[in-house]
Amino acid sequence: MKWLKLNADQIRKGQVPRMTIIDFQKRKASGLPISIVTSYDAWSARIIADSDVDCILVGDSAAMITHGYSSTIPADISMMVTHIAAVRRGAPDSLIIGDLPFLSVRMGLTEAVKNIGTLIRAGANAVKLEGADGNFELITHITQSGVPVMGHIGLTPQSINVLGGYKVQGRGEAAAAKLNEDARALEESGCFAIVLEAVPSELAKRISDALIIPVIGIGAGAGADGQVLVLQDLLGLNTQFTPKFVRKFLDGARLIRKALNRYHEEVIKKAFPLEEESYE
Template sequence: MNIHDFAKKKLDGTKISCVTCYDYSSALIVAESDIDCVLVGDSLAMTIYGYDSTLPADIPMMSAHIAAVARGFKAKSSQKFIIGDMPFTTYRRGLDNAVDAAGALLKAGAHAVKLEGADGNLEIVKHFVEGGIPVMGHIGLTPQFVNTMGGFKVQGRNDEKAQKILEDALRLEAAGCFSLVIEGVPAALGEKISKELKIPTIGIGAGKGCDGQVLVWQDFLGLNNGHKARFVREFAHQFDETKTVLNRVHEAILNAEYPNNAESY
C-alpha cells in the first residue's frame, strides 16, 4: 500500500483498516493479516512504557520501534504502509529540526509521519510534503495537547468548536496531508468532515462515518484490565487468556512436569 492507495480507497468507497503496531513480533502477525496499514504511535509511551500520557515519547524511542516493525514486515516480504508519529514538540523547533526529526523516522522505516493539530503546523506540512515526506494530519482529541485540553476529553461538542475542527481539517488538506486522523469527536462531526474532505479520514472514537478506523493493539486484543474508552471494542480478551496460560506455566514448572524428556537434551 502507498499514499495513492489511500485516495483510491476513498474514491472507491472502501474502508481503510489501521492498527497500532510497536514491535517485531506483532509486525510478523500483522504482515500476514488483511490490515491495510499500521501506525507506530507515540501512544507507545503509555501502552509499552507505562507513562500516563504520550508526552515522554521522543525520536530515539519512536525510531527504535519503527525500525522493529519495519524489520518484521521485511521478514515477511510485506508491503504494509507504516505511519510514524512525530513526538511532542519535535515539529515545533523550527523547520530544520522538524525535517531532521521526520527524516529520522523515515530512515528508520516509516513511509509517512503524523503530526497533531493545524495551528502553527501548516507551513511544516507544506515543507515536509515539498521535501518528499508524506504527512498524515490529526485533529479533534489530540493527545499531545492533553495539558491544554484539561485531559482526554471528547472535542467538538458545540457548534463553534465543531466548526473549528472542520476548518482545521480543510486547512490540513490544503497544506498537503494525504490523510487525516479524527479522534474523539461526535460521530456526526466525524461523518461531516469525512464528506467535506477529498482525502480519506481515519477515525478513532469519531464514529463509523469516517473513511477508515484505527485501533490500539492493546485495546482490540483486550490486553488491558480496567477502564476502557467507549469507542473501544475488545475483539479478544487476551489479558485473562494470557494470565491463564501463565498460571499453567507456573504449575507445570512447580510440579516438575516441564520440561519432560522430549523437551530435554
C-alpha cells in the same frame, strides 16, 4: 473494489500489492474503509503483517503502552526511532506511519525536517503530525520534500495539558466549525489522510463527506473512511482503562493469564519439560 478480495495469503505470495499512500484516496473513492493498527515491536508487527490489516501506525502511545507513562508527552525522537525500526524489521513490506512526538516539529523548520528525516530513515513510509494551527506551512514543506503526512485533529493527546483531559472534542457550533476548518486546511496543505479522534460521529461524517482525502476515525463513529485502534486495546490486553470507543476483539489478558498459570502449574508438577522437550 479489488481490496474486497484481498487476504493475507495472497499478499504473502505477492499476488497483490501492499497498500501504498496513493491507495488511501483510492480506497475512499471505492467506499471500502481502511484498517490501521498500532505496533511498537517486531513480533507484533510480524503478526499484523501476516493479517488483512491495511497498515501499521507506530504511535507515540508507545510511551504509555510499552513504557508505562501516564501520557504520550514523554515520547521523543529516540524512542520513536527505536520502535519504528523494530516494527520495520518485523514487517519489512508493510506501510508504516510513524508518529512525530511532542514538540519535535516546534523548534524551527531545520530541526523539524531533521527529526522527520530521522523517522523516515528508521523505516517509516509516512509521518503523523498532531494539531493544525501553526503546522500548515510545515506540512506543505514536508510533503513537497517527499514525505507523506497524515494529520491528526480532534482529541490530540500531546495537547492534553491544554485540553484539560481526555475529553470529546468538537461539541458546540464554534468547536465543530473549527474542526471543519482545520480539516480542510490540512487537506489543502497536502495531508494524504487525517486522523479524527474523539469527536461526535455526526461531525466526523460531515468532515469526511467534505474532504477528498480519507478521514481515519478513533472514537469518531462509523461515518469515517477508516478506523485505527491500539493493538493492545483491541486484543483486550489493556486492563487499566478501556475508552468507550474501544471494542475488545479478544479477551487477551484472561487468555494470557490462563496460559501463564498453566505453565506455572506444570513446572510445579514437573510436567514441563517432557523428555521430547529436552536435549540428550
